[in-house]
Amino acid sequence: MAESVLNPLMQEFLSSGKPMVEFKDVSIRFDGPAVLDSINFAVMHGETRILLGPAGCGKSVLMKLANGLLEPDSGEIFVFGRSLGEMTETEIFEMRAHVGMVFQESALFDSLSVENNVAYRLCEEHVAPETIHARVIEALQFVELEKAIDKFPSELSGGMRRRVSIARAIISQPDLILYDSPTGGLDPITSNTIIELIVKQRDVSHTTCLLITHRLQDAFTLATHRYDAVQQKMVSIPDGGIDPGTKFLVLNEGKIVFDGTTLELTHTENPWLRRFIE
Amino acid sequence: MRFVSPEAYVKSIVASVQDYSLLCARAVGDLFSRPRYVADMFTQMDSIGAGSLPIVVLTGFFTGCVLALQAAVSLKEFGAVNMTGELVTLSMVKELGPVLTGLMVSGRNASGMASELGSMKVSEQIDAMRALGTDPIRKLVTPRLVATVVMLFFLTIISDACGIAGGAFVSVAMLKLNAATFFHTGYMSLAHGDVVEGLVKPLFSGFIIATVGCYYGLRTTGGTSGVGKSTTQAVVASSVFIILTDFLVTQLMIGFFGR
Numbered sequence: 039m040a041e042s043v044l045n046p047l048m049q050e051f052l053s054s055g056k057p058m059v060e061f062k063d064v065s066i067r068f069d070g071p072a073v074l075d076s077i078n079f080a081v082m083h084g085e086t087r088i089l090l091g092p093a094g095c096g097k098s099v100l101m102k103l104a105n106g107l108l109e110p111d112s113g114e115i116f117v118f119g120r121s122l123g124e125m126t127e128t129e130i131f132e133m134r135a136h137v138g139m140v141f142q143e144s145a146l147f148d149s150l151s152v153e154n155n156v157a158y159r160l161c162e163e164h165v166a167p168e169t170i171h172a173r174v175i176e177a178l179q180f181v182e183l184e185k186a187i188d189k190f191p192s193e194l195s196g197g198m199r200r201r202v203s204i205a206r207a208i209i210s211q212p213d214l215i216l217y218d219s220p221t222g223g224l225d226p227i228t229s230n231t232i233i234e235l236i237v238k239q240r241d242v243s244h245t246t247c248l249l250i251t252h253r254l255q256d257a258f259t260l261a262t263h264r265y266d267a268v269q270q271k272m273v274s275i276p277d278g279g280i281d282p283g284t285k286f287l288v289l290n291e292g293k294i295v296f297d298g299t300t301l302e303l304t305h306t307e308n309p310w311l312r313r314f315i316e
Numbered sequence: 317m318r319f320v321s322p323e324a325y326v327k328s329i330v331a332s333v334q335d336y337s338l339l340c341a342r343a344v345g346d347l348f349s350r351p352r353y354v355a356d357m358f359t360q361m362d363s364i365g366a367g368s369l370p371i372v373v374l375t376g377f378f379t380g381c382v383l384a385l386q387a388a389v390s391l392k393e394f395g396a397v398n399m400t401g402e403l404v405t406l407s408m409v410k411e412l413g414p415v416l417t418g419l420m421v422s423g424r425n426a427s428g429m430a431s432e433l434g435s436m437k438v439s440e441q442i443d444a445m446r447a448l449g450t451d452p453i454r455k456l457v458t459p460r461l462v463a464t465v466v467m468l469f470f471l472t473i474i475s476d477a478c479g480i481a482g483g484a485f486v487s488v489a490m491l492k493l494n495a496a497t498f499f500h501t502g503y504m505s506l507a508h509g510d511v512v513e514g515l516v517k518p519l520f521s522g523f524i525i526a527t528v529g530c531y532y533g534l535r536t537t538g539g540t541s542g543v544g545k546s547t548t549q550a551v552v553a554s555s556v557f558i559i560l561t562d563f564l565v566t567q568l569m570i571g572f573f574g575r
């Protein structure tokens with residue numbers, strides 16, 4: 039976010055080399071068995087962390103925990119080096135100003151037009167109206183939806199809603215983006231457009247991100263492609279290269295079954311994991 | 317129907333009361349600090365106040381009509397038909413105006429709030445709002461609370477006036493009474509305490525409608541069918557609470573004013 043670049047604390051944190059997000063022994067349960075059980079992992083600056091796992095294994099819950107939308111029953115979560123449990127509510131809202139989140143079902147505000155949805159955060163921050171409009175246009179151009187600016191969410195297709203949701207998350211140029219199943223329920227072509235946007239966002243702004251997907255294909259596209267600014271499209275990394283910042287986290291039944299790089303994942307010996315990725 | 321152990325049942329009730337009280341405390345507390353969503357307050361006032369006007373006018377008017385008809389039948393036995401105005405005015409101002417307006421607005425707006433906030437909850441819009449840095453209680457509940465309390469106060473006055481007009485209409489057109497007598501006896505019968513009682517009740521009802529509607533909306537789970545359930549529960553709970561507080565306030569006012 040433009041402001042956060044100026045924010046000295048944030049700058050200092052980014053150069054400190056500490057993880058952007060860190061889970062320490064985090065457990066949470068609703069009624070019934072634990073949804074997440076002693077989760078430990080860290081996401082470093084500039085990393086794209088892909089979260090995989092069967093449906094209902096707690097991926098969305100993990101992501102909400104990372105943004106302070108849910109509280110863990112035990113364990114500690116550090117975001118930008120600070121423990122969420124020790125922050126006051128105001129501090130959590132300040133922390134969220136540096137985090138963009140794309141929800142599983144887009145979660146656009148039905149009562150607001152696309153423009154006001156995308157502008158929501160800037161309006162809340164009382165940015166000048168002319169600046170807001172310019173930045174909304176910019177964000178919508180990024181997701182190639184500037185013609186839909188006056189529409190309402192109910193008039194958009196699933197893929198368009200997802201793109202508006204991405205525009206809403208990136209408009210403030212956050213330091214961390216959380217994508218919850220951005221391609222869920224979309225056809226392969228639309229999914230590809232979305233993944234291309236995510237790759238573009240990653241390679242243009244070098245934002246740290248946490249991404250949930252149930253489509254392995256999308257995960258591998260993210261790992262093996264980069265955005266070419268000259269051709270203005272996503273191209274595969276030559277010579278079978280792999281994006282070094284892309285890492286994986288695989289969850290199953292509340293536990294982490296894998297935490298490592300793309301190569302480690304494709305060469306795993308774990309039989310469950312082999313079945314899962316094939 | 318599912319049976320739960322009495323202990324779990326009592327615990328769940330205590331937890332609900334605690335959540336509800338916290339919601340009320342935060343909604344009121346948010347009034348005293350920035351940011352305040354004044355534009356949302358006016359939008360809500362328009363939808364609650366202007367939107368409820370037709371039903372409030374109609375129910376008020378016809379309640380007054382019925383009251384005059386019924387009163388005349390009983391009063392005739394004592395040869396006191398001339399007191400119809402007094403009876404209609406007192407009943408409307410002290411009791412029926414506030415309670416019926418509260419119930420009508422509850423049916424219209426407690427359900428509206430529960431379903432609107434409930435849909436936002438199940439489609440993750442509430443979480444999205446928090447993720448975008450807005451406190452949903454401040455943005456959604458406080459404006460509705462202020463709007464309902466303010467508008468219900470004025471709607472009650474309108475309802476009282478329409479009720480008296482309805483009573484007068486029936487008295488003059490059907491009972492062949494004198495309009496001047498009707499209004500005069502009505503006016504003379506009202507004491508300070510009666511008016512205060514009638515104007516204090518909507519403040520409580522408004523508070524109940526907004527907080528109960530929002531409470532059920534915000535705790536909705538379970539998709540669209542959950543929204544339907546919350547809506548029903550919100551109307552039932554707020555109607556019962558309105559009548560209960562009506563009883564308590566009446567008792568309190570009798571203590572204060574002796575009538």
Ligand SMILES: Nc1ncnc2c1ncn2[C@@H]1O[C@H](COP(=O)(O)OP(=O)(O)O)[C@@H](O)[C@H]1O
Nearest residue numbers: 068069073091092093094095096097098099100
């Ligand atoms: N707010 C909640 N209340 C109760 N149970 C929940 C809640 N959120 C998630 N769960 C449960 O947690 C489990 C994991 O859900 P989720 O994280 O959405 O799965 P997924 O990995 O498919 O995103 C599910 O069994 C779900 O029922």
Ligand SMILES: [Mg+2]
Nearest residue numbers: 097098142219
């Ligand atoms: Mg999910």
